[in-house]
Amino acid sequence: MFEFSAFSLYDAAFLAIGGVTILGALGVVLFRNIIYSALSLVFTMLGVAAIYFQLNAGFLGAIQILVYAGAISVLIIFAVMLLMNKEARRTNLPTTRTKAWFAGGTITVMMLASIIAAVGFSEWPKTALQGVDNSVGMLAELMLGDYVIAFEAAAILLLVAVIGAIILAKGVENK
Amino acid sequence: MQEINLEQMVQKLEEQLGDKLITTRDQFFTVLNIDKMALPTLMLKLRDDYGFNHLANLSSVDYGEEFEVVYHLYSIPANDKVCVKTRIPRISAEVDSLIDIWPTADWQEREVYDLMGIKFKGHPNLIRVLLPDDFVGHPLRKDFVMGGR
Amino acid sequence: MMQSDIYNVNVGPIHPSTHGGLHAEAVMDGEIIQDVIVHLGYVHRSVEKIAESKTYQQFVPYTARLDYLATNLPVLGYCQAVEKLLGIEVPERAEYIRIIMAELSRIASHQIAISATGIDLGATTGLMYGMRDRERIMNIFEMTGGQRLLSSYIRIGGVGADIPDEFIPAVQSFVNDIPKMMDEYNGLMTGNEIWEARMKGVGILSKEDAVKYGVTGPNLRASGIAYDIRKAEPYGIYDRFDFDIPARSGGDSLDRWNIRIEELGESGRIIQQALDNLPEGEVKAKIPKVLKAEAGTEVYHRIESAKGELGYYIVSDGGNKPYRLHVRAPSFINLMVLPLVCRGGVFQDLITNIATLDPILGESDR
Amino acid sequence: MEHLFTNLATALTGWMITLGLSPVWADVILLLVKWIIIITIITLNIIILIWLERKVSAFFQERLGPNRLGPFGIFQTIADAIKLLTKEDIVPSAADKLIFKTAPMFFIVVAVMLYTVIPMGQGMEVINLNIGLLFFISMGSLSTIALLMAGWGSDNKWSLMGAVRSVAQMISYEIPLAFSLLGVVMISGSLNLQDIVAAQDNIWFVILQPIAFLTYFIAATAELNRGPFDMPEAEQELTGGAYTEYTGMRWALFFLAEYTNLVAVSALMATVFLGGWQGPWLPSWLWIIIKTYGVILVFFWVKWTFPRIRMDHLMSFSWKVLVPVSLGNILLTGAGIYFCQWMGWC
Structure with missing residues (x-):
């Protein structure tokens, strides 16, 4: 009889989820077909949500699915479909311009470096944090208590953005 | 009452159109045989002056050397009816389109064109309506050779 | 600022709600219909050419296939046209039976129109209600002609055979139930909020346009013109019956739907009167085996079919076959307004409009 | 038992x-x-x-x-x-094969995931998530992607139109769907479905939250793509919408997933509004089944009675009626709870 400890099972799950997330993220960048890229994005989002769930941040995970995987991705796919040219199959072709390659490469290296630095220099807790039992209630108290002004300001900002989008889409009537 | 009206109308029309119009009567209809050049004039008069607002039927008959285009007109308010016929030679089978007078002539003329091969001058969209676009010939002509059996 | 491409959607000829092979090409801007291009001829059988090689009697069954949902009406029109041409007198009893059969056919056709509108708008149960009631008419047809759908019971000079004994009770019980049926259709669909929203103001056909485009039948009456050939130019013995012509004024889909339900009741009244006055006697005139009309005679005979003015134009050259036969098909003419009523509506309105204009493709494609 | x-x-x-x-x-x-x-x-x-x-x-x-x-x-x-x-499994030659084939699987997986949190009886659920309700809603929102995949992958105008319609519909109706559940959450004070069931010990939420129940029922019908909101399928208009090109087993998977969704949503409705597994005499797991089937029968009843609504009416109904009503319900519930506390009843 072979035996696994609880920790290793947790690790295995994490590896699987992380693998899906990274593969999805790679797919977003590497797929030639932009619809495939958009759908890979869904898998990335789902992977991130799964990681949240694993960290006992269920609320965040559910919101991640609801907003990012369920809504934002659909929005992106919609935008792609509406703005797309006739040839949908090969829309994400790599550019041939060296300048663009250079700029993209620089940004990638810088971001990678900063992430590695952030991971390397952080103090990580050695055991998994125990999740708070009533995380939703605490979030609610923070959002509608301590940070209510910021919360409401964000809401008004979003409203303004929505109205702006409608005006842009409908167009101002010319005399 | 109606009969008298129709009689008066025919008389008046005969005066106006002269020898271009020959009136005959069968047991069902008063038939106005009109020269094809005067067809739109007559039809306009019939619609505007005598209230024939319903072009019920537009058809054609193949009489060998000539085609006959037949119009059955009805007047919905007065409940009158009249038949207008015009003859056109087979070699230049063409007659003025009535689509401006009765829009309902649109598909009916297309049908006559499709099946009988009569062209309607001034029809904006004279294409086949029942048969496929690549069909050759006009089946209702008497000289149409039927395939199969 | 937002611009979108125009694209075409081919509705039909193989499509669940095109009533048997209509091909309508919708030119769409998003969900809005810019135009509809109707392509006909999917079920074209060149009936008019066939007529030229069949004797007058042989052609009778072909006419039944024109409007296969109201099978007795096109047969009646054709037989009456030939009788007019040849001067044949039809016995009284046959005239009354013809009226009963014709009105039953009209009810059958309207029930299809009503119930098919139901299913086209997604109310599947509506279809079943209409079909259930129509089944009784089919049984009555089976009693007379032996055929349920494509009956050629009406013949030149009368009807095929006398009615069987069970015919009158069956028709009587059906007529008695017509008000109940109307209530049921109205109860299931007419008052429904969604139904009204889908139909009201959809596909408006104005009075002027209806006349200009030669629209006839229930569609014309829904646009506000109470014009019915049974009253305007009575054929057969229609002048002996007392009935009303229902008319509406809106000309939208809801009116076209309502008018058909109301006409069920009027047809019921006519059948009732015909049953009450049905005389005894012969059902078929003595006619020669070979029918020949005088050379050069011609006739245009029109009847009020379930779909509108159904006309037969027959030219004779003295032989036993028509020299030329033209069918003035009401569906063919009525379909002409489809682009007109659809323009500016949304895609789903196209389906509503096809359903309420009630075309039948056997007739329109011939 | x-x-x-x-x-x-x-x-x-x-x-x-x-x-x-x-x-x-x-x-x-x-x-x-x-x-x-x-x-x-x-x-x-x-x-x-x-x-x-x-x-x-x-x-x-x-x-x-x-x-x-x-x-x-x-x-x-x-x-x-x-x-x-x-049956023969037909994949249209013009279809985007990968997406075409994945879509039904994705749909059914998402549908099955819904069952994770539904309490099928006292202490009977796969995972007792403390945000169960939210999880259910978020999982439900994923089925839009499956429909979009099906519509896009088929490379057919009908399919794409069906998919676009269904996505527009589902996104619009998710909002009143979630909002209508908020009233229940406010009263029970928890997103955990077992807690919500426990909170209905004395009185079912359908009595306390009748408006929410109605809005939820309507929005759920739209989310399930059932009549009178069966836009994406719309057999008479779109010849089957997103499913037009599917045959055999792939089509059956969609069919299966739709019914799976139906059961899940009905079970959630029974749980949230009809007291869940609570009931006298019979064992709890039987009660939830009875209630779920009761809700399903109402869904059937609605579908086989009503005609299909028009797309623009559908959208305006969601944004102009359901969203304000469900928002108003939240306000009303809040006021009610405040009043109740002020009176010292709870």
């Missing part, structure tokens, strides 16, 4: 531990067993449901419905399933 299944589960775990498995592995295996049972139940349930829907619709339409295979035609669905399994 009450603890039949929970006892079975405990016994199974105990048996596995006696075999020498560690408790962690025993838990994992138990989870798998639960999943297999759920999938079996779903499949069996759907066979019954399809038969039931046929019989119910036949009853509404004064027909007989299936009546040839077996008593009352109960084997009709099985025969249909065999037919669908053996």
